[in-house]
Amino acid sequence: MIKHFDLVVIGSGPAGYSAAIRALDYGLHVCIVEGKHLGGAGIMNGALTSKTMYELSMDYAVAARTDRGFRSGSLSVDFSEVKKTVIRAAKEKQYQMLSQIETFSPEKCENGSLSIEYGWAQFKSVTSIEVINGDSKQEITGKNFVIATGSRPREYDGLQIDGERIITSDGILNLKEFPERMLIIGSGIIGCEFATIFSNFAQTEVHLLDRSHRVLPYEDDDVSDFVSDNLEKNGVLIHHTATLRNIKKHQTHLEVVLDYQDGHSKVIEVDVALVAIGRIPNTEGLGLDKIGINAMANGTIPIQDDCVLHDAKGHCHIYAAGDVTGHTQLYSVAEFQGRLAAEKIGDIPQYPLDYSHMSTLMFFKPEVAAVGANEKILQHKKIPYKAAYYSNKLVNRAIAMRNTNGFVKILVSNDEDQRILGMRAAGPQASAFIVSVAHLINQGNSIHEVLKIFYPHPSIPEGIQECLRTINNKSVYKKEAFPDLIHIREWYPE
Ligand SMILES: Cc1cc2nc3c(=O)[nH]c(=O)nc-3n(C[C@H](O)[C@H](O)[C@H](O)COP(=O)(O)OP(=O)(O)OC[C@H]3O[C@@H](n4cnc5c(N)ncnc54)[C@H](O)[C@@H]3O)c2cc1C
Numbered sequence: 001m002i003k004h005f006d007l008v009v010i011g012s013g014p015a016g017y018s019a020a021i022r023a024l025d026y027g028l029h030v031c032i033v034e035g036k037h038l039g040g041a042g043i044m045n046g047a048l049t050s051k052t053m054y055e056l057s058m059d060y061a062v063a064a065r066t067d068r069g070f071r072s073g074s075l076s077v078d079f080s081e082v083k084k085t086v087i088r089a090a091k092e093k094q095y096q097m098l099s100q101i102e103t104f105s106p107e108k109c110e111n112g113s114l115s116i117e118y119g120w121a122q123f124k125s126v127t128s129i130e131v132i133n134g135d136s137k138q139e140i141t142g143k144n145f146v147i148a149t150g151s152r153p154r155e156y157d158g159l160q161i162d163g164e165r166i167i168t169s170d171g172i173l174n175l176k177e178f179p180e181r182m183l184i185i186g187s188g189i190i191g192c193e194f195a196t197i198f199s200n201f202a203q204t205e206v207h208l209l210d211r212s213h214r215v216l217p218y219e220d221d222d223v224s225d226f227v228s229d230n231l232e233k234n235g236v237l238i239h240h241t242a243t244l245r246n247i248k249k250h251q252t253h254l255e256v257v258l259d260y261q262d263g264h265s266k267v268i269e270v271d272v273a274l275v276a277i278g279r280i281p282n283t284e285g286l287g288l289d290k291i292g293i294n295a296m297a298n299g300t301i302p303i304q305d306d307c308v309l310h311d312a313k314g315h316c317h318i319y320a321a322g323d324v325t326g327h328t329q330l331y332s333v334a335e336f337q338g339r340l341a342a343e344k345i346g347d348i349p350q351y352p353l354d355y356s357h358m359s360t361l362m363f364f365k366p367e368v369a370a371v372g373a374n375e376k377i378l379q380h381k382k383i384p385y386k387a388a389y390y391s392n393k394l395v396n397r398a399i400a401m402r403n404t405n406g407f408v409k410i411l412v413s414n415d416e417d418q419r420i421l422g423m424r425a426a427g428p429q430a431s432a433f434i435v436s437v438a439h440l441i442n443q444g445n446s447i448h449e450v451l452k453i454f455y456p457h458p459s460i461p462e463g464i465q466e467c468l469r470t471i472n473n474k475s476v477y478k479k480e481a482f483p484d485l486i487h488i489r490e491w492y493p494e
């Protein structure tokens with residue numbers, strides 16, 4: 001039997017699920033097709049599982065502190081219990097998603113419904129897909145499609161991922177115990193987040209391979225240095241300018257050869273190697289040739305700001321959203337694009353995609369949050385700016401928390417308007433207040449809007465207001481008195 005829907009969404013990650021639900025809002029009959037885990041990397045082996053593990057590791061690190069007037073009598077941690085808690089968190093979310101699918105099932109709803117089919121989808125034509133689940137196959141036809149197939153870890157050339165000793169982020173939950181020694185290959189977000197998590201639990205000697213001079217190569221040098229310093233304080237051994245020559249597998253361990261830029265080499269022994277060198281889009285096997293679409297050389301499906309795919313014949317009932325499109329690989333971006341695709345299908349009003357105020361959270365110790373441009377971006381675009389830095393050491397709430405390791409760095413246009421262009425914030429609660437600056441950037445606000453407002457006391461965001469006041473020399477604490485804690489830099493194109 002061929003099943004037919006108004007909209008077929010391939011992939012149930014944040015892009016696919018949000019597209020499906022948004023189409024349901026205006027009465028479409030929708031089918032989600034999912035090959036693996038409901039919720040995609042938004043939930044399993046991705047954002048939610050890694051953040052659950054991060055929160056547990058941060059709690060453990062706080063419990064292990066001895067500088068706050070109290071100490072725990074004895075502290076121990078069991079990896080299998082940590083794993084159970086992480087999986088419980090993922091299931092909690094998946095059951096919420098499933099409850100919603102069941103609430104709107106076609107048997108119960110005439111005016112818009114949701115169905116889910118498990119299996120791998122492949123286009124047969126511009127109106128039909130085949131869904132393969134083990135030995136069974138079924139055909140599903142649709143008036144519209146959203147391709148939201150996400151991404152998967154990039155593999156390291158010549159290194160076989162065995163899922164046990166040599167793993168990617170997909171294999172973290174396969175580990176049976178805390179490895180005694182671990183090498184993380186790649187010092188981007190995933191590499192630095194897992195280095196934070198495993199060093200927080202303090203059961204693992206963590207080696208982090210950074211092929212350049214700094215971790216997080218796309219961030220400004222001061223932010224990268226701050227993250228590196230904190231990783232090192234947490235016990236992580238960072239191998240800057242190192243290249244992996246090879247890994248020899250032994251019965252009980254891995255023997256790793258690292259080559260450094262200055263010509264020397266080092267052999268280290270670890271139990272597990274985690275490869276975290278980026279993610280690649282899931283487009284192979286989708287049958288894109290059957291719909292007249294060519295993926296780019298890097299596998300992504302290019303979209304314009306409308307998420308629509310146009311083939312040579314002008315078909316425009318097929319859309320793409322999320323990691324598969326090659327845009328910044330974030331939950332929020334995937335969800336926004338998925339919603340937008342569904343709104344386009346329904347021809348209902350949409351908010352335009354505007355990445356200029358996109359924010360990111362990075363789960364390190366302490367957390368780091370980013371919104372809008374950084375110095376590298378502004379210099380690349382030749383936009384003159386002022387960068388103001390204000391340390392949390394001067395912020396009363398941080399002092400009260402006994403947690404002053406952090407800062408805000410705000411970039412404003414170097415002109416009369418002094419428009420806010422971007423911020424990097426590190427320290428407690430950075431993830432909670434970054435979005436307030438996203439609103440300021442979105443509204444094209446200048447310093448003046450911030451200076452008019454009462455910031456509650458004691459609060460960490462008071463640092464934002466003081467930081468902006470420093471630019472026009474109106475702050476309560478002055479850079480002359482605290483040159484290490486407050487500074488301002490100006491930049492003009494040559
Ligand atoms: C370890 C890790 C931590 C992360 N942490 C964060 C974070 O803290 N914050 C953040 O914003 N982002 C984070 N991300 C990124 C975020 O998870 C992704 O950007 C987001 O999940 C992308 O959503 P998506 O819907 O495009 O794709 P995905 O979530 O990858 O979902 C795609 C789904 O499509 C399915 N699929 C693929 N091909 C087919 C097919 N042919 N047929 C049927 N189904 C198919 C897949 O099985 C998958 O379930 C993290 C990612 C990882 C790996």
Ligand SMILES: NC(=O)c1ccc[n+]([C@@H]2O[C@H](COP(=O)([O-])OP(=O)(O)OC[C@H]3O[C@@H](n4cnc5c(N)ncnc54)[C@H](O)[C@@H]3O)[C@@H](O)[C@H]2O)c1
Pocket residue numbers: 185186187188189190191193209210211215216217276277278279328329330360361362363
């Ligand atoms: N908190 C978050 O928002 C969050 C958390 C995790 C992942 N993510 C998303 O997932 C995506 C993937 O994360 P990621 O860390 O894998 O990718 P990434 O692009 O952030 O970092 C990859 C790192 O690997 C390095 N690298 C690449 N090839 C290498 C090689 N051959 N040898 C050694 N190093 C190499 C790069 O220089 C870079 O530092 C990110 O782009 C991010 O958008 C987001």
